[in-house]
Amino acid sequence: MDVEEEASRILAELRAQADPVRAEGEKRYLKSDLAHIGVPVPALRKVALSAVKSAPTREELVALAVTLWDVTEEGRPVHEARMAAIEVLVKRVALLEPRDVELTERLVRDSASWVYVDQLAEKVVGALVVRNPDLAAVLDAWVADPYMWVRRTAMLALLAGVRAGDPDLDRIGRYGDALIGEREFFIRKALGWVLRELSKKDPEWVAAWVEPRVGTVSGVTLREAVRHLPPEVATRLKPASR
Template sequence: MDFELPIYPENQAAMKKYMQSQFEFNGVKAPDRHLIERELWQSVKQLPPAEIMQFIETLYARPTREYQYVAIEMALRSVRWWDSIDAWRKVFGEYIRLHPEQFDWVAQHFIGAENFWLRRIAITLQLSFYEKTNVAFLEEAILADIDTDEFFIQKAIGWALRNYSKENPEWVMTFVEEHELTIFAQREALKKIKQNKMFHRKHTKSSTHDN
């Protein structure tokens, strides 16, 4: 799919300076870009998910910063297929891993969203971040949905806590003790911790018998 943003030389230097010369720009200001994005979406929204993903990847690989903004906006608008939601989570998670200064900008699109699939992304956004996990955001995202009956939300809560327990099991155990999680989410959250305890106990007994 052919797509080109206009170039406004009179804006390029100021926009580059504002971003501390980290990026090159076409010079398209946000209001103009948003209009272009809305028009572009009309051409993109009927494409199969795989083609949209390819288009987004192509946009993001371009050298000027506005294309990356457009790519993110297309991705945000495309998060509507429940069976591919975790693939989108990977896209956004990888983006903020590379650009941590934009964590808040990305995260605010998901936390507190009316659509529970978007809130699922908020909960699982930091999978595999480990020591770089924004714990305050993780806690906020979980607590916002802790009483939600939706299976996929409860699964996300357990998944996120289980994954973070690899980095900080004490925090996860304390969180579980202090909050009323569903039985399912609690079981998922503590699974890795219990496995490690069982392994340690078995290993300790084995060492004792060897002696």
């Protein structure tokens, strides 16, 4: 693969589908300072994934993702290029190695929006951790990181194990206690999402974790956590929420 050529092709095809009205609307919705082309996600995904239809090498995949991520227009990163970078990493995540967690950290630290972080957290970082359990030690550091989006990544990365049927209950509990007092909406929501997904498979654990913390857990977290619990359990827990 000629990485520069593929990145240029992807950008050209995205720009050929540019919709300035959509770009402005998306920019406002995301409160974004990036340059926006205005391409719907399904179309963007189709263009991006065409570059990795034939499995690239790990080195080619990483180089393509970094090249796309670093694209700028008038000094600003390009939203669709960053989304394309994430799409190729998600599609070929099986090629990534434990050392690539450093790349994911760089991308998360470059991000300032859930639209990039959430995909990276679950489908790239989470997938790496599921395949390489020792990498969970990285999440232990991230959950205490000063940067809110890194903390959110640590929590959401646990979703991969939950969905795979092998939840890391110890870390879910510990991270939950570490983040339970957060004022950031996106952290509260992340904790709630993990508890919500876990409750689909282990409602007893979720109820047992939430109940002694109902005086501390935020309403945002609790609403998500009890969404799939048995009605009588959800009713018992809800009135005590803040």
